Amino acid sequence: MALRLACKNCDTFPCARDRCLCPCFKRRLAMTTPTNDSVRQLDQQYVFHSWSAQEGRHPLVIAGGKGCRLWDYEGHRYLDFSSQLVNTNIGAQHPKVIEAIKAQAEQLTTIAPATANLARGEAARLILSHVSDRFSKVFFTNAGADANENAIRMARLYTGRDKVLSSYRSYHGNTGSAICATGDWRRLPNDYARGHVHFFTPYLYRSEFNAATEEEECAAALRHLRRIIECEGPSTIAAILLETIPGTAGILMPPEGYLKGVEALAREFGIVLIMDEVMAGFGRTGRWFTFQHYGIEPDLITFAKGVNSGYVPAGGVILSNEISHFFDNRMFPGGLTYSGHPLAMAAIVATITAMEDEGIVEHAARIGDDIIAPALRRLAERCPIVGDVRGKGVFHAIELVSDRETRAPLPAAQMAVLKADLLARGMLSFIAENRIHVVPPCVVTVEEAEEGLAIIEAALTALARSQD
Incomplete structure (x- = not known):
C-alpha cells in the first residue's frame, strides 16, 4: 500500500495517485489553470460587491480584452457597448x-x-x-x-x-x-x-x-x-x-x-x-x-x-x-x-x-454624428417601445416605454430580460432603469458601432414582439 501523507496546509490525506482530492491542491490548480467556474467561485467566496445584495450573485467572468472586445476563459467574445462603467474611452489594453x-x-x-x-x-x-x-x-x-x-x-x-x-x-x-x-x-x-x-x-x-x-x-x-x-x-x-x-x-x-x-x-x-x-x-x-x-x-x-x-x-x-x-x-x-x-x-x-x-476625440464625434445618432432616430421610428433617443458623440441613451402615449417606463422585469438577451447576443450593455445607454469606447470602429446597433435593434424588436 502506498504511503499517504497529509497535506501540510490542510488535514486531508490526498491519494498519491489522485491529488485532486486535496482542497489546497484544487485551489492551486484553479489559480494556475483558471476557468469561468473557478474564477466565479473565487469571486463569490471572497469578494464583497458594490450596490448589490451578496447572496445569489452570478457575475460575468472576463479574462481579457482588446479595444472594444472582451472575452472569458471559454472563448466567448463580447462587444463592449458599456465602456465598462463608461470609463474605457480609449478601449481595452491600448x-x-x-x-x-x-x-x-x-x-x-x-x-x-x-x-x-x-x-x-x-x-x-x-x-x-x-x-x-x-x-x-x-x-x-x-x-x-x-x-x-x-x-x-x-x-x-x-x-x-x-x-x-x-x-x-x-x-x-x-x-x-x-x-x-x-x-x-x-x-x-x-x-x-x-x-x-x-x-x-x-x-x-x-x-x-x-x-x-x-x-x-x-x-x-x-x-x-x-x-x-x-x-x-x-x-x-x-x-x-x-x-x-x-x-x-x-x-x-x-x-x-x-x-x-x-x-x-x-x-x-x-x-x-x-x-x-x-x-x-x-x-x-x-x-x-x-x-x-x-x-x-x-x-x-x-x-x-x-x-x-x-x-x-x-x-x-x-x-x-x-x-x-x-x-x-x-x-x-x-x-x-x-x-x-x-x-x-x-x-x-x-x-x-x-x-x-x-484623433480619437474627433473620431468619437464622427461616430456619434454619422452612425449612432441617425441609427437611433431610425430605431425610434420603427420600434414601438422606444420612447426617446438622445445624446452626443459616443454618449447616447435609448429610453424604453411600455406605452408611448403615457410614456410609462418599461418595467424592471422586462429590462432584465432585455439585458440578458443582449448578453446572449454577444454584447456588454449599460442598462440603467428603463434605458439602454449606448456608450462604446471612443475608439469604436464604424463596423463595431453598426454591429452593436444591429444587436440592440434585434433585441428590442424581439422584446416588442413578445409583448404583442
Whole structure:
C-alpha cells in the first residue's frame, strides 16, 4: 500500500495517485489553470460587491480584452457597448498606455504626493492644455468621487459658505459629500453630510415644469433654480455642482442656453460653478470636455474615468486661476496618499498623447454624428417601445416605454430580460432603469458601432414582439 501523507496546509490525506482530492491542491490548480467556474467561485467566496445584495450573485467572468472586445476563459467574445462603467474611452489594453505603465513601473512605482514627479507634472500640463488659460492647476485624486469631494471643499473654503446645490437627476460618487450631492436613490441610505440642497434640471421628455418645448423647459428650469437660490439665501451657497450632461441619470441633454443661464446665476450671486466631467469628459461627447460644447467657463472641473480609461485609478480637480491663487498663502486642508500616483500619471500622459496622435476625440464625434445618432432616430421610428433617443458623440441613451402615449417606463422585469438577451447576443450593455445607454469606447470602429446597433435593434424588436 502506498504511503499517504497529509497535506501540510490542510488535514486531508490526498491519494498519491489522485491529488485532486486535496482542497489546497484544487485551489492551486484553479489559480494556475483558471476557468469561468473557478474564477466565479473565487469571486463569490471572497469578494464583497458594490450596490448589490451578496447572496445569489452570478457575475460575468472576463479574462481579457482588446479595444472594444472582451472575452472569458471559454472563448466567448463580447462587444463592449458599456465602456465598462463608461470609463474605457480609449478601449481595452491600448498598447501605448500599457507600455507607459510598464516603463513607469520599471523607473518608479510610487512616490509621496509632496514630491515633484515628472509623470505627475506632465499629466497636469497635458490636461491643462485642453482647457482655456482661465485654469492653471490640477489637484489629483484617486477617482471621481473624491474629485467632487475636494471640489466641494475648495468651493466652501473659497467662498466661506456652506451649501451646495445639485440636481435630483445626478450621480457624483459614493463618498460622504459626493453621495449627498447625488440626487438618485443611492443618496437616501447615505445622507449624512451637511448643507446639500437639490433642484430639478431640464428633462423635456419627463418635464417637471409642464413645458411643451425645449425653450419653455429651459426658461422654467432657470426660473426654478433662481427661486431655489433666493429661498436658500445666496450668501449661504458655496457651489452649484452639475454634471455637464447627466450620465447615469439618463444622458440628459441640456437645452440650448441652460448652462449659460446657470453660469450667469452663479456669477450674479458669487457662487462657485463646478462642472462634473467624470463621465462626460475626455472625448466621450466628441470634445475634450463636454462643457466646451456650450460655451461656458466653470470655476472648477472634476474628472476621472476617461482621463486614462481607468487603467490605473485616477481623478482630479482642475482649478481656475482665482481659486488656485486663493490658496497661494493659505493651506489647503486636504490630501491623499496616492494623489498623482506615478503609474496613474504615466497612464494619463500616454492616454492623452494617444488620443491626440490618433484623433480619437474627433473620431468619437464622427461616430456619434454619422452612425449612432441617425441609427437611433431610425430605431425610434420603427420600434414601438422606444420612447426617446438622445445624446452626443459616443454618449447616447435609448429610453424604453411600455406605452408611448403615457410614456410609462418599461418595467424592471422586462429590462432584465432585455439585458440578458443582449448578453446572449454577444454584447456588454449599460442598462440603467428603463434605458439602454449606448456608450462604446471612443475608439469604436464604424463596423463595431453598426454591429452593436444591429444587436440592440434585434433585441428590442424581439422584446416588442413578445409583448404583442
